[in-house]
Amino acid sequence: MSKKPADLGTLLALTKTTQTLLTRYQSSLSPASTSPPPTTGDIPNPLDVIKATTTLLKSHTTTLSLLLLTPPLTPSAIISKLSDVSAGPLSGMVAAASCTTVEGQKGDIGDTMRTEVRAQVRRLLGSWSEVLACVVGMAERRQKEGKNGDDGVTQSEAEKQQVLSATGVVWEACDALIKLCDDGVVGLVVRKAQEYRAVLLDAVEELKEWGEDVEDEDEGGVEGSSDEDEIFGASNKLGKDDKELKALLDTSVKKLKMVGMLYQALIKRRLKTYPASSIAESTAAATNGTATASPSRILDDLMVRLKSIPEMVDDVAGAFYDLDEEEARRTLGKCYSEAKCVAELVRYNWSNADDEFTAWSGKWVSALDTM
Incomplete structure (x- = not known):
């Protein structure tokens, strides 16, 4: 006897659970959150881990977007993809961003980079929650219409635009995080110092003009x-x-x-x-x-x-x-x-x-x- 395909109710339950997980992850990475105790022993470079998980998350998001845009909506396929994302790139990314090493230990990226990484990971998590909101909206619509998702209901133009927009924001956040990892600590501090210098010189120039x-x-x-x-x-x-x-x-x-x-x-x-x-x-x-x-x-x-x-x-x-x-x-x-x-x-x-x-x-x- 074949197993009954996953239905919209199962999809909605998983999606909302994932949304709750994202909220908890974002809270754990907020500046007000208490950092975990220092990690001892050698660990991989967290920037390498974050780059790898971000690249994977972008790929999964692309696949999920195609599943949402191509009728019919298939709950089982979307459930499988959401499970892959939660168990893989999301958990790995947040673990690496949350890591606090002993000062001077291998893998110590410093507070400046750690703060920037956490801010950008939180931004990415926020953008991914918008993708989940698309899933919820589409599933609830079909549930309201009495469909199981794979009965030939065509995605509306508004739904398509929401999916495309949310996917684009995720891609942008992923690209920014990958660039941060590629540039590394040196790239970040050089960019910030140049920005601080520009602000300083702008203020000096305004002061000079005022004096004249x-x-x-x-x-x-x-x-x-x-x-x-x-x-x-x-x-x-x-x-x-x-x-x-x-x-x-x-x-x-x-x-x-x-x-x-x-x-x-x-x-x-x-x-x-x-x-x-x-x-x-x-x-x-x-x-x-x-x-x-x-x-x-x-x-x-x-x-x-x-x-x-x-x-x-x-x-x-x-x-x-x-x-x-x-x-x-x-x-x-x-x-x-x-x-x-x-x-x-x-x-x-x-x-x-x-x-x-x-x-x-x-x-x-x-x-x-x-x-």
Whole structure:
């Protein structure tokens, strides 16, 4: 006696169970989630695992999409594909993304990459839940019509468009995650540092332009001025008598441009040379010369500081726009101090030896201090 084919009720039950699983996976990868305890012993590179599982998930999604688009809807085939996805790429991907290794251990990708991986995996899981929503919608429609799914009911145009749209979003998320894995830690930190530098220099350029727009004595209180002029005009312009603030601004613009030069040097001499493929064998000295830290720990610290500097420059700009010289000097001091800490943090290379950047950074700090 042949086994009765799986029906729409079974398909709906499995799909909704899978949706619940995805929600739990997404929650486990959220920034607020408590990370699992460090894993001991050698483990495969999590980026390799994530790339392989993502590639497989994209393939399974393509097959599932074809099953949904080609009539008749066959519950048994879709159930088999959903089971393959849950037991294979989804569980493997989430396990690799959730992994937290001992600092410096083989497979340690560092907090910067780990945070990015988890964010992109969560995005992919969210997009895959949209595919499941298509399955639920199509199955419920046929169930409502009293069909078992394989009785020749044609997919509607709206259903087809939903499937194609959801599949396209999954493909895009898969491609982005695969590229992240291919680029690796170095590719990610270089891209982020370049973005931080661009934000920094944009803020400096806006500050420079603001300083060049000096208020004339006759500008204030012009009859017929618009509300926009009142908000963005003379009230926050430098006056001709604000000579000390103007001098501070001019010096600040030059110094902040030097900070932008530091980013360039760091990208070339430290980020692009990061030993991501041999973390377990590499060691580096911490800045105080008495303790040691793994390259991944130093890199994570470096990236946090590189991100913080443009944020400080925003505060600097706010103080100048408020014509608050005291606050401008205070925030500038914090900004310069952080930049010098960055230079000192990676003064030596990843093998704890002098190189071109070591000498250059010393000269850079001296120039910053004497400007």
